[in-house]
Amino acid sequence: MNNNDITGFIIDCLTDPGNRDKQAALNKWLEESEENQHLYAELKQLWEAAADVPPMPFNADEGWKELSQQMAPAARVKRLSPWRIVAAAAVLLFLIAGGWWWQTSRNAWITYATPTGDVDSITLPDGSMIHMKAGTSLAYRKLFKEREVKLLQGEAYFDVVKDPQRQFLVTADKSTVKVLGTAFNVRIENTFTEVIVFEGKISLHSGGKKLVLSSGSGNLATVSRNDDEIRHPIGNYSNQCAWATNELVFENEEAENVAKVLAAHYHISEIKVAENLRHKRITLRLHNTPQDEALEIFGAVLDQ
Numbered sequence: 001m002n003n004n005d006i007t008g009f010i011i012d013c014l015t016d017p018g019n020r021d022k023q024a025a026l027n028k029w030l031e032e033s034e035e036n037q038h039l040y041a042e043l044k045q046l047w048e049a050a051a052d053v054p055p056m057p058f059n060a061d062e063g064w065k066e067l068s069q070q071m072a073p074a075a076r077v078k079r080l081s082p083w084r085i086v087a088a089a090a091v092l093l094f095l096i097a098g099g100w101w102w103q104t105s106r107n108a109w110i111t112y113a114t115p116t117g118d119v120d121s122i123t124l125p126d127g128s129m130i131h132m133k134a135g136t137s138l139a140y141r142k143l144f145k146e147r148e149v150k151l152l153q154g155e156a157y158f159d160v161v162k163d164p165q166r167q168f169l170v171t172a173d174k175s176t177v178k179v180l181g182t183a184f185n186v187r188i189e190n191t192f193t194e195v196i197v198f199e200g201k202i203s204l205h206s207g208g209k210k211l212v213l214s215s216g217s218g219n220l221a222t223v224s225r226n227d228d229e230i231r232h233p234i235g236n237y238s239n240q241c242a243w244a245t246n247e248l249v250f251e252n253e254e255a256e257n258v259a260k261v262l263a264a265h266y267h268i269s270e271i272k273v274a275e276n277l278r279h280k281r282i283t284l285r286l287h288n289t290p291q292d293e294a295l296e297i298f299g300a301v302l303d304q
Contacts, residue, residue, distance in 0.1 A: 010043050109150070113137035119243060124149070128168065131157040131244035155187040157244035175223040176205040182215075185241045192222045196237050198245070206230055239265075248286040248294075255280045255302055262298060266291040277302050 013019075013026040030037050114120040114132045121131045125144035132138070136154025147163070151172040160168045162181025170177040172186050175193045182200030186193065195204055201214035204221050207228030211221055220237045223230050238249050242265050250258050256278040259271040268291075282301050286294050 006039065007043065010040055014044065108142040109139040110142055111137065111139045111152070114154070126163065126166075127161040129159040131159075133243060151186050151188060153188055155185065157183070157185045157241050159183045173223070173225060174206050174228050178203045178205065184213075185244070191226065192224050194220065194222050196220045196240060198241065204230060246288045248284070248289075250282060250284040252281045252283055254278065255282055258282060258284065258298065262294060266294065271295070271298075273302070 009029070010026070013022045016022055026040075030040055112122055112132075114134055114136050117134050119131065119133055121129060123129055124140055124147075126147055128147075130138070130149070133155040136156055137152040138156060139150045139152060141148055147166050147168040149158075149168075149170050151170060158168075158170065160179055160181050160183070164180055166180075168179045168181070170179075170186055172188050173193045175186075175195070177184065177186060177195055179200065179202045182202060183198040184202050185196045185198070187195075195202070195213065197213045197215050197219045199215050201212060204211045204213060204223070206223045207230075209228070209230050211230045211232060213219055213221055220235065221230055221232050238251075239261050242248050242261075248261065248265060250261075255273050259273045263269070263271045280302065284298065284301055286297065289297070
């Protein structure tokens with residue numbers, strides 16, 4: 001083997017100490033001569049010294065300076081052998097490549113899509129939870145140093161861990177949602193993007209405009225895909241994300257409307273309500289309630 005091949009061979013063995021075949025080949029090569037043993041010892045020393053050089057961000061000049069200090073301490077200066085120079089160059093190039101890879105991969109995005117027909121959820125690196133309807137896809141940063149998610153399509157409910165030092169950003173089409181810690185839902189449709197806040201507050205940005213939404217009344221806004229206009233329709237959207245929260249809340253609602261929401265949530269074709277009870281106003285809260293139990297409770301409230 002020539003100098004470059006030997007250097008590459010040794011580096012390969014050093015980076016894969018658990019590979020028995022490589023270690024066996026290395027031991028056989030070391031047994032061939034004392035010169036091989038000296039070369040290996042020098043390169044291993046460089047390799048261990050290079051472990052103290054941070055891989056990211058990596059500066060070639062600083063890396064070479066660090067290696068030079070490790071190879072030739074101020075207390076004693078000696079001339080480097082050609083082999084040592086080749087070895088140092090190999091280590092330096094490896095670190096440069098590693099630094100570039102680290103710098104690139106740390107900002108990489110991971111894309112996730114829900115299985116067809118299923119609701120799914122994931123936990124992000126910061127502990128925040130995202131629940132996704134079927135047909136939803138999104139992307140988030142691999143290391144999540146910057147808390148940012150891209151909703152690519154579909155509908156997602158975000159339960160964001162509070163972190164006063166870092167904003168949580170969600171981009172969806174032409175809209176950007178900024179929060180510090182809260183719970184909200186984002187849905188992308190053909191002509192608009194919809195945002196609903198369930199806990200805390202968020203700021204919605206689009207086309208240079210901004211709208212602050214908080215939980216409670218007036219907690220929904222839409223952004224038109226045609227003109228980037230932010231609209232703020234008034235209504236009761238408390239149960240629109242029951243698919244993610246498994247919580248249904250009815251405050252002084254007509255029984256007929258409650259029956260429709262329950263039917264949609266539990267995928268029932270119809271829940272019949274007697275004619276004389278359709279407009280009866282009821283208050284009801286269900287949390288993680290099985291279908292049969294929910295219908296039993298609904299019936300009991302109607303009979304009161």
